[in-house]
Amino acid sequence: MSEQRFFIGPPNSGLQRDVKSWLIADDAYERLRNAYVWRSVLKKRVGSQLLVDGSPLQSRLRMALTPAALVVTAPANIELGQMFSIGDDIFTVTSTNINDFLLTTSAVTAQLTAANKVTFSAIASTVYFYPSLPVMGLITYETTNINDEFPIAFDTGYAYKRTSSAWERLTNGGADAVWTGANDNFFWGANYRADTADQNVLFVTNFVEADGIRVYNDEAVTINTVAKAAETWTKFTFTYSASANTDIKTAKLIFYFKDRLILLNVKEQNGTASTKHFPNRCRYSQNGSPFQDKAWYQAPEAYGRGGFIDAPTDEAIVTAQFLRDRLIVFFERSTYELVYTGNKVLPFVWQKINTELGAESTFSQVPFDDVVLGVGNVGIHACDGASVRRIDDKIPQEVFRVRNQDSGLQRVAGIRDYRIEMVYWTFPAEPEIDNTSVFPSRIFAYNYKNNSWAFFDDSITCFGYWQRGTSEESPIWQNIDDPWYEMEGIWGRGANQLKERFVLAGNQQGFTFLMDGSLPTNAEALQITNFVDTTNIMTVYNHNLTNQDYVYISQMQGVTSLNEKIYAISVINNNSFYILDRTPGSDTYTGGGVISRVSEIEAWTKDFNFFNSEGRNLAINRGEFYIDTTPNGEISVSTVSTDSGVYDAEQATGSVLSPVLGSSVLETKRFSTGEFINRARAWRPVFFSSSGESIQLRFYMTPTQMTTPTISRTDFQLNAMIIYVQPTADR
Numbered sequence: 001m002s003e004q005r006f007f008i009g010p011p012n013s014g015l016q017r018d019v020k021s022w023l024i025a026d027d028a029y030e031r032l033r034n035a036y037v038w039r040s041v042l043k044k045r046v047g048s049q050l051l052v053d054g055s056p057l058q059s060r061l062r063m064a065l066t067p068a069a070l071v072v073t074a075p076a077n078i079e080l081g082q083m084f085s086i087g088d089d090i091f092t093v094t095s096t097n098i099n100d101f102l103l104t105t106s107a108v109t110a111q112l113t114a115a116n117k118v119t120f121s122a123i124a125s126t127v128y129f130y131p132s133l134p135v136m137g138l139i140t141y142e143t144t145n146i147n148d149e150f151p152i153a154f155d156t157g158y159a160y161k162r163t164s165s166a167w168e169r170l171t172n173g174g175a176d177a178v179w180t181g182a183n184d185n186f187f188w189g190a191n192y193r194a195d196t197a198d199q200n201v202l203f204v205t206n207f208v209e210a211d212g213i214r215v216y217n218d219e220a221v222t223i224n225t226v227a228k229a230a231e232t233w234t235k236f237t238f239t240y241s242a243s244a245n246t247d248i249k250t251a252k253l254i255f256y257f258k259d260r261l262i263l264l265n266v267k268e269q270n271g272t273a274s275t276k277h278f279p280n281r282c283r284y285s286q287n288g289s290p291f292q293d294k295a296w297y298q299a300p301e302a303y304g305r306g307g308f309i310d311a312p313t314d315e316a317i318v319t320a321q322f323l324r325d326r327l328i329v330f331f332e333r334s335t336y337e338l339v340y341t342g343n344k345v346l347p348f349v350w351q352k353i354n355t356e357l358g359a360e361s362t363f364s365q366v367p368f369d370d371v372v373l374g375v376g377n378v379g380i381h382a383c384d385g386a387s388v389r390r391i392d393d394k395i396p397q398e399v400f401r402v403r404n405q406d407s408g409l410q411r412v413a414g415i416r417d418y419r420i421e422m423v424y425w426t427f428p429a430e431p432e433i434d435n436t437s438v439f440p441s442r443i444f445a446y447n448y449k450n451n452s453w454a455f456f457d458d459s460i461t462c463f464g465y466w467q468r469g470t471s472e473e474s475p476i477w478q479n480i481d482d483p484w485y486e487m488e489g490i491w492g493r494g495a496n497q498l499k500e501r502f503v504l505a506g507n508q509q510g511f512t513f514l515m516d517g518s519l520p521t522n523a524e525a526l527q528i529t530n531f532v533d534t535t536n537i538m539t540v541y542n543h544n545l546t547n548q549d550y551v552y553i554s555q556m557q558g559v560t561s562l563n564e565k566i567y568a569i570s571v572i573n574n575n576s577f578y579i580l581d582r583t584p585g586s587d588t589y590t591g592g593g594v595i596s597r598v599s600e601i602e603a604w605t606k607d608f609n610f611f612n613s614e615g616r617n618l619a620i621n622r623g624e625f626y627i628d629t630t631p632n633g634e635i636s637v638s639t640v641s642t643d644s645g646v647y648d649a650e651q652a653t654g655s656v657l658s659p660v661l662g663s664s665v666l667e668t669k670r671f672s673t674g675e676f677i678n679r680a681r682a683w684r685p686v687f688f689s690s691s692g693e694s695i696q697l698r699f700y701m702t703p704t705q706m707t708t709p710t711i712s713r714t715d716f717q718l719n720a721m722i723i724y725v726q727p728t729a730d731r
Contacts, residue, residue: 002726003621006610009720010040014452016394022607022694030606030696034599035716036445036454038420038517041628042718045456045599046422046445047519048505051466051512052165056524056555056594057085061135061153061160061510062128063169070120072127075178076157077115081509081529081541081575083130083591084110086123090557092591094530094539103530103591105557131155132527132541134439135506137187138464141202141218147499151464152202152216154179154187155510159204159216161231167512173233176214181206183438183508184407186363186462190254192261194221195289203254209267209275212237212250224291240283240296240306245269248283248296252362253320257327258340258347261290264329265317266308279316280331282338282348283308304344311336311350318358321365321372328372328383330359335381335388354388357381361412363462366423368416368448375399375412375425380444391446395453398444403428406438413440415463417503420517421449424503426460437544437574439508457599458522459507459544466504466514508542520715521596524554528593533559533585538569539576540595547571550598550706552713558590566598566707581707598712601635601701607642607694608723616727619691624683625666626719633668633714636702641692664688666699668716681719691728697721 013028014037021030034045050059062085065072072084077096084091089106102110102118109121120127133155140149153160153167157179160167171177179185185206194201199221205213215223215234223234238248251263263283270276286295286305296306311317315331320338322328327338335354341347359365359374359381366373371382379390379399392399402408406428414425425444428437443456503515513523530539545551549569553562562579569577609618620639664686671677699718705711 003724004610004726006608006723006725007720008605008723009626011037011042011718011720012040012450012452013037014394014447014450015454017398018394018396020607021604021696022609024606026606026608028606029603031602031604032454033602034456035601035603035699036422036456037447037450037452038422039449040719042603044520044601044716045454046417046420046424046515046517047521048513048515048523048525049519049521050523050525051504051514056511056527057090057128058166059512059523059525060130061133061155061158061167061506061512062130063158063160065127065129067120067123067127070123071113072118072120072129074116074118074129076131078112078118079132081527081539082132083527084118085128085130086120087125090591091118091120092527092529103589105591130510130527131157132509133157134183134461134508134542135510135512136181136183136185136206136462137189137204138462138504138506138512139187139189139202139204140191140465141216142191142200143218144198144200147467149465149467151466151504152189152204153464153506153512154204154206156181156183156185159233161218170216170231170233172229172231176233176235179206179208179211181208181211184410186410186413188253188362190256190261192256193289194223195225195291196222197288203261205250205252205254207250207252207265209249211235213248213254213263224293236291238285238290238296240268240298240308241301242297243271245271245273249275251283252317255320255322255327257322257338259287260347261285262327262338264320278308278310280311280313281308281317282311282350284348299345307346309346309348309350312352315358318360319362319365319374321367321374323367323372323383323385324369326385328353328385330365330374330376330381330383332360333358333377335359335383337385353383353386357388357390360409362410363413364425366414366416373414373423375402375414375427380425380446391451392453394451401430403430408438411438411440411461413460413462415465415503417515417517418501419503422447422517424456424463424515426458426463437508437542439542439544441544441546457549457597459597460505461508462506464504464506466502467499468502508544521552521713522599524552524594524596526595528553528556528589528595531556531559531562531589531593533587533589536579536582536584537572537576538579541575543574543577545569545571545577545597550600550712551595552598552709553593553595556589556593559585559587559593561585561587562593564709566709566712568703568707598706600706600712601699601716603699604640605697607696608725609694610725611727614727615731617691617693617729617731618695618725619728620688620695620723620725622685622687622724623697624685624722624724626681626683626721627666627668628681628715628717628719629670629679630668630714630716631670632710633716634705634711635666635668635716636700636705637664637666637686638698638700639688639690640696640698641690642694668714693731695725697723
């Protein structure tokens with residue numbers, strides 16, 4: 001019979017796994033990894049760049065150390081994978097044996113002379129120390145200036161503030177400026193007032209009893225009549241009674257609500273020396289300053305000041321967020337509202353919204369004007385104040401693949417990207433698709449405009465927001481020499497406004513970077529601690545990569561032949577891997593190297609058969625694909641037939657197998673000559689010769705394409721496609 005053509009597009013459905021592949025929407029994808037649907041385009045995943053583009057040293061949490069002559073003292077014992085820098089010189093810790101030398105990129109030497117001391121042969125400027133601890137919080141500090149907020153960054157032990165060009169540790173407060181939590185004790189914060197309403201402070205908790213609740217003031221303020229210098233940390237233990245042993249030690253969540261400070265899920269002394277945990281409790285202060293004497297006192301000692309109210313459930317409070325002027329509180333398996341009554345004696349009561357759907361991840365809550373989103377044990381939920389419903393109906397099983405062990409649920413964190421109308425949730429994947437690292441390895445990507453989903457491969461521990469300043473501005477058109485048609489990404493990237501808000505992310509090595517939907521590449525956010533040229537073994541602590549991942553290497557000193565190249569890897573353990581398909585050398589690595597993950601696109605369409613109603617098989621002869629052109633780029637397109645057995649074999653082995661039928665290259669690079677040289681979009685043909693009961697199209701990159709930087713680091717955008725098929729055998 002004659003050939004027929006079918007137009008598919010524009011893509012809007014994204015990933016769909018609620019029904020079998022032949023039943024999903026024509027523009028949907030059975031698998032969608034490192035690509036997503038955005039404004040009717042299938043495009044490569046959201047990229048990222050270091051907070052200071054191209055500068056790992058200025059984008060990483062660090063602290064300045066004051067040398068005594070040529071000796072610097074770290075705040076704790078020095079560990080493998082940590083680093084020091086003096087100017088552009090980098091010193092990497094590859095051994096913790098006393099008297100061993102650090103790797104150095106210069107003639108200056110650095111020797112470990114004690115567990116927490118390093119002696120340098122010369123110091124020309126400030127010595128910076130990079131603890132290489134995971135980023136555990138990026139909390140916005142509200143200032144009195146409009147649209148001029150900044151984040152306070154936390155790792156497991158310290159807090160940092162951004163200077164004009166780099167992170168700097170906040171040290172005022174002595175012991176109160178040091179935390180003791182583990183890598184699953186994330187930081188929650190709330191902005192409120194000091195003694196007077198014109199003074200802003202930040203309340204912070206990591207839910208560790210020994211650390212308690214701490215307060216940071218960026219400017220000089222008065223707290224409980226005591227003057228506090230700028231940039232000071234102060235630990236507070238609030239007391240709710242004149243009786244002995246009635247202190248509130250810490251809380252999981254802190255909010256400013258109805259002119260009161262609210263503590264949810266608290267640990268407190270209840271008249272005894274030991275601390276008791278009240279996971280369903282709300283503690284509240286008086287109206288006004290929470291620092292005044294008796295501000296937390298409860299009835300009958302003081303009426304109309306502080307108090308508490310326990311929710312009528314044994315479940316623990318997990319997370320909470322505002323919905324307009326209402327405070328929605330998610331418990332483990334239910335959802336409540338903390339309702340304000342206006343009664344000074346009993347200002348709050350609990351009201352149940354849903355009895356079976358809650359949240360299990362504290363930092364998964366994402367606020368919208370009409371709903372609050374949260375990741376629960378049976379789905380990703382949205383509460384509108386009257387009811388709770390699932391929003392992940394298209395991918396109903398994926399939430400069950402979030403790893404439970406190693407505090408996996410506590411590591412789920414979400415944020416809303418206002419610039420491109422997306423929500424990201426970072427999560428640790430189940431063990432069979434991840435290595436044994438405890439840190440998150442994937443991202444749920446949710447387009448809330450068209451309710452579409454995708455997965456990104458990435459390792460992010462937490463999110464926050466960053467308002468871009470003059471030192472981090474993107475290029476503007478008048479300063480760009482390249483013609484517009486050679487510029488990657490979407491129009492408008494060069495016109496970012498001063499103080500425009502970006503999503504800020506941190507990872508397990510203390511790097512910070514910006515999520516940017518206009519970038520086709522990922523930030524160089526992993527430090528290469530060591531590399532043995534003769535064996536191709538690379539040491540990258542807590543790398544969180546898996547076998548056959550691809551990495552882009554840069555800034556290597558000593559073994560410069562690896563720079564600007566991409567290699568597949570074979571994982572040895574959480575801290576090292578082999579570089580594959582490379583001839584070993586004999587050079588000596590001296591430090592400075594970083595790697596970035598190279599995103600491997602994997603997009604499988606539905607099982608197409610346009611002649612099912614006629615009871616016929618089909619043959620596919622070619623496809624035409626409407627793509628955005630690029631300076632350099634291509635992607636492979638394969639056909640997979642149900643007759644090939646690939647699907648059944650994948651189900652049995654749990655792995656993705658190579659297609660067995662026709663595979664062709666879809667070029668996206670612009671023509672070098674002719675009338676179409678400057679076209680931003682073009683139709684490009686790809687020819688096939690496949691037949692079967694149904695046919696799937698797979699978009700992917702071959703190993704050769706992945707290891708070619710001009711191809712794998714280039715954007716890919718698909719606007720629509722036309723499939724040319726004809727009916728064949730009568731089934």
